[in-house]
Amino acid sequence: MESGDHVQELRGRTPRVTAAMVAARAGVSTATVSLVANGKTRGRVSEDNISRVQEAIAELGYVVDSIGSSLAKGISSIVILVAPDISNPFFAKVIAGVRGSLGADYQLLLSVTDAGEFPRVDDVRRLLALRPAGLLVDAPSAAFLDELSVAGPLVLLDAPGLESFAPSVNLDVGHGARLLARHLADSGHKRAAYVDSVTGTATFEIRRAAFLAESAALGVTVAPDHVIGTTIDVGAAASAFAAVWPAWQRDGVTAVVCATDTHAYGVLQEARVAGVRIPQELAVAGFDDLPYSATSSPGLTSVHLPGDALGAKAGEQLRRLMEGKGLEESQLILQSSLIVRGSTEPAGT
Amino acid sequence: MESGDHVQELRGRTPRVTAAMVAARAGVSTATVSLVANGKTRGRVSEDNISRVQEAIAELGYVVDSIGSSLAKGISSIVILVAPDISNPFFAKVIAGVRGSLGADYQLLLSVTDAGEFPRVDDVRRLLALRPAGLLVDAPSAAFLDELSVAGPLVLLDAPGLESFAPSVNLDVGHGARLLARHLADSGHKRAAYVDSVTGTATFEIRRAAFLAESAALGVTVAPDHVIGTTIDVGAAASAFAAVWPAWQRDGVTAVVCATDTHAYGVLQEARVAGVRIPQELAVAGFDDLPYSATSSPGLTSVHLPGDALGAKAGEQLRRLMEGKGLEESQLILQSSLIVRGSTEPAGT
DNA sequence: CTGAAAGCGCTTACAG
DNA sequence: CTGAAAGCGCTTACAG
Numbered sequence: 001m002e003s004g005d006h007v008q009e010l011r012g013r014t015p016r017v018t019a020a021m022v023a024a025r026a027g028v029s030t031a032t033v034s035l036v037a038n039g040k041t042r043g044r045v046s047e048d049n050i051s052r053v054q055e056a057i058a059e060l061g062y063v064v065d066s067i068g069s070s071l072a073k074g075i076s077s078i079v080i081l082v083a084p085d086i087s088n089p090f091f092a093k094v095i096a097g098v099r100g101s102l103g104a105d106y107q108l109l110l111s112v113t114d115a116g117e118f119p120r121v122d123d124v125r126r127l128l129a130l131r132p133a134g135l136l137v138d139a140p141s142a143a144f145l146d147e148l149s150v151a152g153p154l155v156l157l158d159a160p161g162l163e164s165f166a167p168s169v170n171l172d173v174g175h176g177a178r179l180l181a182r183h184l185a186d187s188g189h190k191r192a193a194y195v196d197s198v199t200g201t202a203t204f205e206i207r208r209a210a211f212l213a214e215s216a217a218l219g220v221t222v223a224p225d226h227v228i229g230t231t232i233d234v235g236a237a238a239s240a241f242a243a244v245w246p247a248w249q250r251d252g253v254t255a256v257v258c259a260t261d262t263h264a265y266g267v268l269q270e271a272r273v274a275g276v277r278i279p280q281e282l283a284v285a286g287f288d289d290l291p292y293s294a295t296s297s298p299g300l301t302s303v304h305l306p307g308d309a310l311g312a313k314a315g316e317q318l319r320r321l322m323e324g325k326g327l328e329e330s331q332l333i334l335q336s337s338l339i340v341r342g343s344t345e346p347a348g349t
Numbered sequence: 350m351e352s353g354d355h356v357q358e359l360r361g362r363t364p365r366v367t368a369a370m371v372a373a374r375a376g377v378s379t380a381t382v383s384l385v386a387n388g389k390t391r392g393r394v395s396e397d398n399i400s401r402v403q404e405a406i407a408e409l410g411y412v413v414d415s416i417g418s419s420l421a422k423g424i425s426s427i428v429i430l431v432a433p434d435i436s437n438p439f440f441a442k443v444i445a446g447v448r449g450s451l452g453a454d455y456q457l458l459l460s461v462t463d464a465g466e467f468p469r470v471d472d473v474r475r476l477l478a479l480r481p482a483g484l485l486v487d488a489p490s491a492a493f494l495d496e497l498s499v500a501g502p503l504v505l506l507d508a509p510g511l512e513s514f515a516p517s518v519n520l521d522v523g524h525g526a527r528l529l530a531r532h533l534a535d536s537g538h539k540r541a542a543y544v545d546s547v548t549g550t551a552t553f554e555i556r557r558a559a560f561l562a563e564s565a566a567l568g569v570t571v572a573p574d575h576v577i578g579t580t581i582d583v584g585a586a587a588s589a590f591a592a593v594w595p596a597w598q599r600d601g602v603t604a605v606v607c608a609t610d611t612h613a614y615g616v617l618q619e620a621r622v623a624g625v626r627i628p629q630e631l632a633v634a635g636f637d638d639l640p641y642s643a644t645s646s647p648g649l650t651s652v653h654l655p656g657d658a659l660g661a662k663a664g665e666q667l668r669r670l671m672e673g674k675g676l677e678e679s680q681l682i683l684q685s686s687l688i689v690r691g692s693t694e695p696a697g698t
Numbered sequence: 699c700t701g702a703a704a705g706c707g708c709t710t711a712c713a714g
Numbered sequence: 715c716t717g718a719a720a721g722c723g724c725t726t727a728c729a730g
Contacts, residue, residue, distance in 0.1 A: 018723060029701045034725055046699060066478040067425065068723025070416045071706045078458075078479075086445075089438050096435075099461045104472070107479065109427075110459045112448045123453070129415040130427075130456065234644055265644040272646055295583055295614040297621055297646040367707060378717040383709055395715060417707025420722045 017062045026056040033057075037064050075152070076131045079318065082111045083138035084118050084201070088232065088262075090288045090307050091138070094157065097311025098136060102319060106133060118144050134318045137166075139201045153321035157314045160202045167321070167330040169314045173203055173287065174210035176303030176336030180257060180285055181214035183301070183338060187345070189255040189283060191221050193248050195237060195267060196229035197259040204259050207287055207303075211257055226253055230263065237266025245274060254282060255344070261286035261293050261302050268296060268343070283344040298342030305336050366411045375405040382406075386413050424501070425480045428667065431460040432487035433467050433550070437581065437611075439637045439656050440487070443506065446660025447485060451668060455482055467493050483667045486515075488550045502670035506663045509551045516670070516679040518663045522552055522636065525652030525685030526559035529606060529634055532650070532687060534567035536694070538604040538632065541571050542597050544586060544616060545578035546608040553608050556636055556652075560606055575602055579612065586615025594623060603631060604693070610635035610642050610651050617645060617692070632693040647691025654685050 019030045019037070026033070028049055035045050036053040045053075056062070070076035079102060085091060099108055111127055113119050118141065119127070134153035137145070145156075145165045156168035163170075184192060192215060197204045208227070215222050228244055230236040237258065248256075258264040264286030268278065276282050278298055286293065289304035313332050320327055368382045375382070377398050384394050385402040394402075405411070419425035428451060434440060448457055460476055462468050467490065468476070483502035486494070494505075494514045505517035512519075533541060541564060546553045557576070564571050577593055579585040586607065597605075607613040613635030617627065625631050627647055635642065638653035662681050669676055 016723090019725095020723080030724075031701060031703095031726080032699090038725085044699065049699080061474075063474045063478045065480070065723050066475075067416060067419045067480050068706090069725075071420050071708090071723075072725040074706065076416065086441060089441070092435060092438070092441075095461060104475075107458065107475070108461055109456065110461075112444060112457055112459075125410075125412045126415075126453075126456070129412045131414070131416050234640055262640075265641060268646070269644045291583055292614060292641040292645070295618045295645065296641070297617070365707090368709095369707080379708075380710080380717060380719095381715090387709085393715065398715080414707050417722090418709075420707075420724090421709040423722065 016065075017060045018065070019062070022053065022056045022060055022062045025060065026052040028053060033062075034064075037062070070131055074131070075133055077106050078109050078130055078132045079106045079134045079136065079322075080109045080111055080127050080130070080132045081136040081138065082119060082124075082127070082140070084113060084199070085139070085232070086110065086112050088260075089290050089292075090260075090305070093307030094138065094311035094314075097308040097313075098315040099311075100308075101312040101315030106319075106322070121147050124148055134322045136314055136318055139203060141201070153318055155314050155318040155321065157310055158201075158203055160206055162202065163331050167317055167327055169310055169317060169332040169334065171203070171305050171310060171334050172336050173207050173303065173305065176287065176305070176338060177207050177210035178214040179336075179338040180301075180303055181211050181218060181220065183340060183344065184255050184257070184283065184285075185215070185218035185220050187255075187283065189220055191223070191226070191252045192255040192257060193226035193244075193253045194222055194228075195241065195256060195258040195263045196227060197232050197263065198229040199232065207259055220255075223251070226251070229259075230266075232260055232262050234262055234266040234269065237263040238270040239266075241267045241270045242274065245270070245276070256282060256284050258284070258286040261288045261290045261300060264300055264302070264343075265292070265296065268300070279342065279344050279346055285344050289339050293339075293341070296343075301341045301344040302339050303336050304339050306334050309334050365414075366409045367414070368411070371402065371405045371409055371411045374409065375401040377402060383413075386411070419480055423480065424482055426455050427458050427479055427481045428455045428483045428485065428671075429458045429460055429476050429479070429481045430485040430487065431468060431473075431476070431489070433462060433548070434488070434581070435459065435461050437609075438639050438641075439609075439654070442656030443487065443660035446657040446662075447664040448660075449657075450661040450664030455668075455671070470496050473497055483671045485663055485667055488552065490550070502667055504663050504667040504670065506659055507550075507552055509555055511551065512680050516666055516676055518659055518666060518681040518683065520552070520654050520659060520683050521685050522556050522652065522654065523559035525636065525654070525687060526556050527563040528685075528687040529650075529652055530560050530563035530567060530569065532689060532693065533604050533606070533632065533634075534564070534569050536604075536632065538569055540575070540601045541569050541604040541606060542575035542577075542593075542602045543571055544590065544605060544607040544612045545576060546581050546612065547578040548581065556608055569604075572600070575600065578608075579615075581609055581611050583611055583615040583618065586612040587619040588615075590616045591619045591623070594619070594625070598625075605631060605633050607633070607635040610637045610639045610649060613649055613651070613692075614641070614645065617649070628691065628693050628695060634693050638688050642688075642690070645692075650690045650693040651688050652685050653688050655683050658683050 019033045023030045023033045041050050138157045154166045156166050159168050160170050196208050230240045267284050285301040287303040289302040293300035293302045368379045372379045372382045487506045503515045505515050508517050509519050545557050579589045616633050634650040636652040638651040642649035642651045
């Protein structure tokens with residue numbers, strides 16, 4: 001058992017260094033060690049002892065044990081990020097943003113569930129048993145927030161309509177949806193279709209509602225028959241589109257808007273198979289502006305959502321809460337924009 | 350301060366339920382509560398007490414406090430996954446795999462660093478202060494493993510050449526690289542180029558070395574001038590390719606292999622801008638087989654790497670270690686395969 | 699400025 | 715089968 005041996009060997013190598021060991025070495029009490037290790041020395045520890053302890057800490061490689069510390073303080077330094085869809089590439093940007101603004105004082109714990117699933121009450125209880133310093137919840141449902149009775153700092157991300165539950169940071173997806181409708185109207189489209197996401201998060205309701213409303217206002221018809229929904233999956237979107245395209249084409253649909261770029265990739269893929277020329281025969285657009293949308297051929301017109309800023313702002317807000325500072329604004333809204341590419345605009349236009 | 354009020358209100362709502370409260374309600378000692386809560390009742394707690402305690406637990410909504418439990422046991426239920434590049438879409442699959450095989454008994458904590466960065470010693474120490482039940486390290490460098498003297502269960506993912514440090518699960522990227530070389534040779538290419546990743550992880554060394562060796566063996570020339578490297582970024586790859594393409598074209602290069610699909614997207618993008626016909630003038634291929642590779646136009650030929658299986662196997666191995674079971678095999682290698690698409694093969698071939 | 703002591707919530711020998 | 719007690723490592727009033 002090679003591995004076992006190795007682990008065994010490693011196990012002996014690092015005896016835990018405790019505050020008591022540091023105290024003994026520095027000739028002080030563990031209380032003083034704790035004060036120094038936490039930087040709470042102001043007017044409480046002599047310069048002399050500060051340096052003795054710091055030396056001992058360095059020599060021994062002492063690190064405050066999170067477990068002991070958390071138990072004593074009643075709280076850990078863990079921040080839990082709960083999200084329904086970690087495999088969504090958009091989410092990687094959100095995470096990066098959170099991490100950047102949270103800094104090194106907190107440890108970011110991702111609560112990972114199966115794609116599109118939210119953790120159940122049990123899971124959440126188990127998470128809360130870690131005594132997190134704060135909680136970040138991305139794209140929750142009202143039902144989830146209802147049963148999540150959290151006792152500490154909590155910030156919601158991408159939770160439009162749920163502002164009453166907690167401070168939140170949202171994206172103005174409606175604005176982007178309207179820009180998109182206007183763009184299609186300006187390009188002369190009269191009949192459009194919509195491929196929705198069936199995950200049922202609020203952001204998708206808003207994307208669709210805003211697009212449909214603005215389209216109607218601008219004279220672009222989106223018939224009820226021309227709205228379908230699939231999971232956030234290239235293949236699912238592709239086959240759903242394949243099934244309806246003949247009818248849509250017959251009905252004179254010349255533009256398809258997708259709730260996410262991922263859906264749009266499926267439509268593009270199927271359109272290619274079916275020999276539909278993009279954008280001449282069919283304009284295609286999505287939401288999220290994933291990195292690949294700039295690279296696909298044609299490039300995909302998309303509503304750009306600032307995922308990194310979303311994460312960063314949410315992290316900032318949470319941090320203020322965890323540090324006991326108030327929030328200057330408890331509701332933040334970030335701007336979306338429209339990136340027009342070849343999938344809706346003929347080259348050379 | 351709306352948010353502050355809200356948090357305040359929430360704070361009062363959930364007084365922590367402790368084992369002592371459960372014990373009082375059930376009329377037993379906290380020792381018995383602990384035994385029942387942990388399912389260690391076999392021959393140690395009477396049926397009668399078991400049900401009283403279970404009732405009390407249910408009524409009070411008691412959940413064992415992780416912090417207290419961890420301190421008493423000397424270990425937490427956290428599993429830390431350390432990885433240098435969480436924003437890589439390939440990684441989402443790995444995470445999903447890990448989560449699936451780890452199950453609900455362990456909490457998966459992602460150590461998130463900036464793209465391409467590995468945590469520094471300090472960060473790692475802070476992570477270990479959480480007393481994780483186990484550690485998963487993805488694509489580490491030898492230097493990192495050297496300073497990481499871990500005292501518990503540890504499994505390496507995608508760490509070829511580092512098998513001596515710990516049990517590991519690897520991908521046979523070399524095999525895929527050779528299949529790719531053979532495919533290009535069979536398609537009649539005589540001169541190829543290689544766009545490498547500069548992150549310096551072992552897997553990239555192997556991808557390149559295996560491809561170059563097999564190409565040479567099959568009579569496909571890859572001149573030193575025709576090997577470049579960039580970060581894993583579509584834009585970086587695109588501009589690097591733009592800079593060298595005129596010379597490569599002059600030299601008769603008809604195929605470009607990229608260390609990742611992300612690099613390849615950049616090449617495809619730039620090729621489109623430059624009016625290079627794919628695959629007639631230039632064949633392009635990558636590694637990873639990201640979801641978008643099936644969707645791009647043309648589809649991207651890619652070496653498929655089973656990211657979910659990689660995560661799942663690593664999770665399984667770690668789990669065995671954490672449960673004190675030995676490993677049947679401490680080194681696991683997963684198969685890669687070649688997915689041929691339009692970027693290397695003319696439609697209708 | 700300093701240290702002895704209590705306490706955070708749990709688990710685990712131990713004695714009965 | 716059961717419970718009193720010690721102890722995990724730390725932090726924080728508290729007394730000096």
